[in-house]
Amino acid sequence: MRHFNLNKMMNYSKLILMVITSALITACGNKENKTKDTQKTEVSKSIEFQNKGHELVYKMTQKTGSYQDLLKLKDIVFNYTYRTPDQKEDVSIESYIFDGELSHATYIKHQRTLPELKGKMEQAYNGKDFWVKIDGKDITAEDAIESVKFTRKTNFYWFAMMQKLLDPGINYEYLGQNSVNGTNYDIVKITFSAAEDIATDIYQLYINPETHLVDQFLFTVVSKNVTDPILMRVTYEEIDGVLLTTYRKYTKSDWKANVINDVWVEEITKDVKFNQGLDKALFNK
Known part of the structure; x- marks a missing residue:
């Protein structure tokens, strides 16, 4: 019968958990940034600009x-x-x-x-x-x-x-x-x-x-x-x-x-x- 090293298994499990957590944090951060960018785009699209001048002023603000x-x-x-x-x-x-x-x-x-x-x-x-x-x-x-x-x-x-x-x-x-x-x-x-x-x-x-x-x-x-x-x-x-x-x-x-x-x-x-x-x-x- 093969013997398992409990400490190694625990360390490996911690490593997997850290990788998953890091991936989740990165994904959430990317999602948050994308959400902010999407919101700005949606607001911009919802405004009916008079002309290019109006749009440039909006971008300035x-x-x-x-x-x-x-x-x-x-x-x-x-x-x-x-x-x-x-x-x-x-x-x-x-x-x-x-x-x-x-x-x-x-x-x-x-x-x-x-x-x-x-x-x-x-x-x-x-x-x-x-x-x-x-x-x-x-x-x-x-x-x-x-x-x-x-x-x-x-x-x-x-x-x-x-x-x-x-x-x-x-x-x-x-x-x-x-x-x-x-x-x-x-x-x-x-x-x-x-x-x-x-x-x-x-x-x-x-x-x-x-x-x-x-x-x-x-x-x-x-x-x-x-x-x-x-x-x-x-x-x-x-x-x-x-x-x-x-x-x-x-x-x-x-x-x-x-x-x-x-x-x-x-x-x-x-x-x-x-x-x-x-x-x-x-x-x-």
């Missing part, structure tokens, strides 16, 4: 994250510097709640925004009203409130622009390609649906075909009577799973993205902290 990703992060607090070529600055602590696009800022310096109002400035948008205080006192002058409307809307939009480019009411037009500094960019024109008597801004996105990201874009500011293009260049930083344009600079340009005046305004975002549990009371007077 797959890299940066969408506004839904910001909503999951609930809110944000960060330090923001706005610096003009004469070295005058706005320096503020910005606080946003993404649901409703609520916006609040406490200014450490405000040399560019309402500089005529001396003292500590606080301003906000609570989803309905805009307000501003200097040293805790309400400022109700119409020109001050109009300035706050522009600043609160603009600061929020520049922060979340890439994630908001799939908002309803946006029109996309693919304009072809343009080579800038050796990169052959896809150009997508963005316009916004509005009442016929309301002029809206125009954007032209320069989408890098390698990274699928917007490296720069042209824009107008119709509300300030700026209809000639301004060129914005951006640098990204990944924070909590989303890509944010934490450094931006802009200057005058033509519609071919040629710089007219090599003098830049800078916008710098630092110390970003998501999901801070902000109380909506912060945004009320």
Whole structure:
């Protein structure tokens, strides 16, 4: 009768179990990756793209994250510097709640925004009203409130622009390609649906075909009577799973993205902290 070595059998059994377990883990991992890829493909197929431009913007948001990703992060607090070529600055602590696009800022310096109002400035948008205080006192002058409307809307939009480019009411037009500094960019024109008597801004996105990201874009500011293009260049930083344009600079340009005046305004975002549990009371007077 042949004698079996029990220890060898146990070791062999362990080896078989390890191989099976490893195969199962690998299979599950592959299945999970395939599921994620399949889900992305299915979502992409379920969207009815207006045109190639719309599809390129969608692919861009797959890299940066969408506004839904910001909503999951609930809110944000960060330090923001706005610096003009004469070295005058706005320096503020910005606080946003993404649901409703609520916006609040406490200014450490405000040399560019309402500089005529001396003292500590606080301003906000609570989803309905805009307000501003200097040293805790309400400022109700119409020109001050109009300035706050522009600043609160603009600061929020520049922060979340890439994630908001799939908002309803946006029109996309693919304009072809343009080579800038050796990169052959896809150009997508963005316009916004509005009442016929309301002029809206125009954007032209320069989408890098390698990274699928917007490296720069042209824009107008119709509300300030700026209809000639301004060129914005951006640098990204990944924070909590989303890509944010934490450094931006802009200057005058033509519609071919040629710089007219090599003098830049800078916008710098630092110390970003998501999901801070902000109380909506912060945004009320």
